Amino acid sequence: MDPSILSPKSIAIVGTSQDPDKIGSVILRNLIDGGYNGKIYPINPKYEELQGRRVYPDIIQIPESIDMVCIAIPHQFIEDIIDQCVTKKVKSVVIISAGFKEVGEQGRELEERITNKLRSEKIRLLGPNCLGFINNKAKINLSFARENPGDGKIAFISQSGAFCTAILDMASEKKLGFSHVVSIGNKADIQENELMELFVSDNNISAIALYLEEFSDGKEFVTLSQKAKKPILIIAPGSSEKAKEAISSHTGSLASSFDTTIAAIKKGNMIFTENSEELFKLMQLININIIPKGKKVGIVSNAGGPGIIAVDRIEKEKLELSEIGEKTKQKLLSFLPPESSISNPVDILGDAKSDRYELAIQALLDEISVDSILVLLTPQLITEIEGTAQIIANLSKKASKPIISCFLGGKYIKSGIRILEENNCAWFNDIQEALHLISKLAEFNEGKELTKIVDCGEYLVKTKHKKEVEEYVYKDRIEILRDNLTIQILKEFKIDMPEQMVVSNLEQGIDFASTIFPVAIKATAQDLAHKTDFKGIFLDIRTITEFEEKYNELKENITKTTGNVAPLILIQQMIEGNLEFFIGANREGGSDIYEKNGLGFGHLLAIGQGGIYTEIFKDIRHILVPECREKIESILSRTKVSMILDGYRGKPKLAKEKLVDLIMNIQKLLVSYPEIISMDINPVMITEDRAVVVDTKLYVKS
């Protein structure tokens, strides 16, 4: 996006009037009061002057050229104004008004007409149904926000206007400024990715916060976040929504749209937040540079109880309790009373005055094993609340590590909190909240180094069965591939499978089976797809007699269930695995997802324990395709079954490397056959030297 779109040199406002409470009037006032130094053109045929400015009857009659038109009139009158904008060749339009796709079909059509008209003239559109935007770098407040909290180094993008007003109100109280606040509303044209791109590359912006109910293009969003190397804070509500399309019964429940969002947030090293308070507090911490290098926390406390609570919490938040070194312990010993605790948490006792806090905090600042310091204070009889706050303020100014204060109390601690706040120190009332946020920031900082952009191109392979697959692809229907084609595709990616053959009659079956006993016989995926509650599989068949009997029984079962009188039957050599593994995938987006203009997140892999209990234990982790080998190894290591791969309780080690190879190859398969909308591999039999794919279903859709 051309950055000048957010810095127009002239702005016309449609919808101002003499009523000062009208949204258009508020916007005009905000723009003037904000000190905008471009030209302002209020538009209204009824007035000559408004708020001391000359008013124009319409856009056409403005003598100069216009960069931006802001529209805040009822939606039914907007198309006329849009036509004027086109005639006048303005550069951009901001539509504040509601009444578009958010209210139903008619609104959606209106929105589409307007958007198409503007797009064909290359006029950019912000909104509709938004609060406007604030660009404090250019002194533009083109919004109807109650108050602009002023300039700052965080950019904020919000899909919800109401959420914007809440955050701006918090920011006004706490004097937290923003470089930009952009309310994108229905995002008919300008969406989050273009703004992200702008803000990621802007060195004056140190963090980006977003409220998003849906992603315009998830894949690009993740890539932008990976590039950012600055904190991206995101609220993405709607997680409890049931998966949009429960495609296959397995993967449908194991790789939902929420799982995709979370995997994307992790992949992009973003900071996931769950509500407005949390988002705001994270912004405050980032604003005062409270971003710990790592997860090791040192604690100073004038009371044992809160220290214990903090230690509990450190473990739960996946932080680490610093191991205080011998040198620092000696230093602490030199000034603390003998009853103190000089290991972490450092308990400086209930009679500690501010000097003891100062020395203890200083000692932890000098201690290499400490990444951040949590200072706990309870207001005991001789506690110097203000003095200690002042000490913390002084130390924070020079410190290279974050100092976070938790003053526990209400009335008496207030004066201390005021000092901390005036000195831009990080303070909390609540140990749990403090550590929760510190953990998120430390994880971001550690993740920065590990984030690596993987290009889909690396995984793209020239495919042999494209044509055959395409025969199955429909726009509005999901189809399952026939077993023979599935097997051929897996072979293309060197995926290890049992000896197997699809046969059409008993004789063929006996010929094949008798060379490889014991075998399993199964209905094909296509027959199974119709109904799953019939016996469609027989295992461990060891003789020709048994084979004949089971073959006929299976054939009968299939015919009875599907009506297919000559079903195909899959014969597989039995594989005994030490572990049954599961690999599933769902695609979010269309089959053009890996092309330049494809929209969506792509394929989400679900990996973990396989077998019939996959859904009971849900020992599943997610991978947003494509990921590099190291990331896959690290994600795999977080499944519980990975302990079994590593050899559990004297059992042998299993072919973990082969499993990682398999997952890598499946990534290639999905990128190369993006028509696959869903995949179920269950089980993969893991032995000591193989990872054998026993059962695969591939579903396709455009």
Add this chain to the structure above:
Amino acid sequence: MDPSILSPKSIAIVGTSQDPDKIGSVILRNLIDGGYNGKIYPINPKYEELQGRRVYPDIIQIPESIDMVCIAIPHQFIEDIIDQCVTKKVKSVVIISAGFKEVGEQGRELEERITNKLRSEKIRLLGPNCLGFINNKAKINLSFARENPGDGKIAFISQSGAFCTAILDMASEKKLGFSHVVSIGNKADIQENELMELFVSDNNISAIALYLEEFSDGKEFVTLSQKAKKPILIIAPGSSEKAKEAISSHTGSLASSFDTTIAAIKKGNMIFTENSEELFKLMQLININIIPKGKKVGIVSNAGGPGIIAVDRIEKEKLELSEIGEKTKQKLLSFLPPESSISNPVDILGDAKSDRYELAIQALLDEISVDSILVLLTPQLITEIEGTAQIIANLSKKASKPIISCFLGGKYIKSGIRILEENNCAWFNDIQEALHLISKLAEFNEGKELTKIVDCGEYLVKTKHKKEVEEYVYKDRIEILRDNLTIQILKEFKIDMPEQMVVSNLEQGIDFASTIFPVAIKATAQDLAHKTDFKGIFLDIRTITEFEEKYNELKENITKTTGNVAPLILIQQMIEGNLEFFIGANREGGSDIYEKNGLGFGHLLAIGQGGIYTEIFKDIRHILVPECREKIESILSRTKVSMILDGYRGKPKLAKEKLVDLIMNIQKLLVSYPEIISMDINPVMITEDRAVVVDTKLYVKS
């Protein structure tokens, strides 16, 4: 405990002086300022008068009899004063001073001497190492708290003085009163259970809050909580392993295991809280009677985004989104604009003024499917913040359901918050926090009906093998029972086991095995106990030849590992289970735990998935013995494997009732053989009609 202990008619204070900052002086001042109407005797040989009161040189020389003596002088001078107390035959002593068991061995000895002396004279002791106590019902503030927030209906018991000061400071700010605040310190004599008993039976007290680092007698504590039928709020820090270390360096005592604590809290229908802020906010809610009948929440919002966040959170907090009935929907339709959402969350749109809030909240108050109402407000341009707050205040006064407000913002919402606060309404800045606390209170209320006190006596059985077991019991050593005894004990409780026999030679083995092939042969528990990393088990032996071979191999393995040249061998018929289950138990407390004076929680059962992967998947739930059958069924249903018991994906249903019988019988076994300190049953093989205990280890200790 005699309730008069907390209402002494006369109090002597040792440790007052002319220095107004001395702890004793603060206590004297607090007592006088608090309006105590009993007699006060400051003690100090150096002064005649302090704070306008006549001073006595020592306790003996006070002419009248004395109810209570409060001591706040350095610990080394205390024994003299205690002697005076004994001579004077006072009723109780409060020791504020520190320097006892929390500082090491010498302090522990001093504490024991003093405690024993007082106990033998039947003089009660509060402390040492405490803040004192406040009894607002009797106008007694015998503490060195900075401020007493005044009378109220919640009693607060704290093991940490510092935690007390933090809570009192919060309460002073928010004007939340307490009936009693008791700082129990090292609880050398008076502990939480006696106070609980007092407060549970006091109808003026509507809730009890506790900060406890260790339980004086867990079993009794749970029973008291079960009887209470009023909210018991508890912070019990020390849940993580590291926190345990901090506790033992802090108070010199060990923490009970976290699982036991959590199981006890659930069994007692207590409300578990994790930090001071949460505890305090729950107190505030209880204080204004915000206790929803059930978990169904109705939402009114002037913005979509926060509504979605609330819906997400309701699912995560295990609350339920109310299904709004047709009649209420019609009512909502009658006054809301057509773009509103009349299903839950009710979106009354961004231009909602207070009248729309009023009608919508009233409609939800009348709706039967709503247990509590969450009102969300974002400060949009025409939002009537104060007006809406006033509406909520008015409705709350008459409402029979809790109304909880979340005003999202900072500067502009302040005036609204002030109105809510002045009118004792429940308000939050944070949706997540609001729903988290509402969930805890709703769960408490639902749990009240379900809580049932089970008497251990019901489970006590006259045992046949007491003598034999007692031979294994030592005070300082854990011993494992021999297999034959274990089998006999299990048989006593009609526990289903495979056909089995302990044999001492091959011939005996062949005689037994050949009648029941296939069999498993195992080293005995006693041989296995020494070392686990040798092959001590062979499964699925089907012939005499195979038996001979494996028997000899096993015998050799045992001899090589243990040195035992004539080991006993256990032979068991093979049982094929459809599910492997696990039942374990640990005892917290001594072997007298189920007797009247036994201290501790008793046995904690762990039940869940068995087999070799028990520790990998940790699909385990806990039962604090004894529980009734319904509770066991309900806890069992929360394990993941219970889905398998119920027949998963077309598999047959398993013998769930037999498993519940087994757990009930194991409860009897543990109550009847309390010498068992630890038990491992893994696996229990669950078939369609049996729950067969295959492998059991019983450990005993006094």
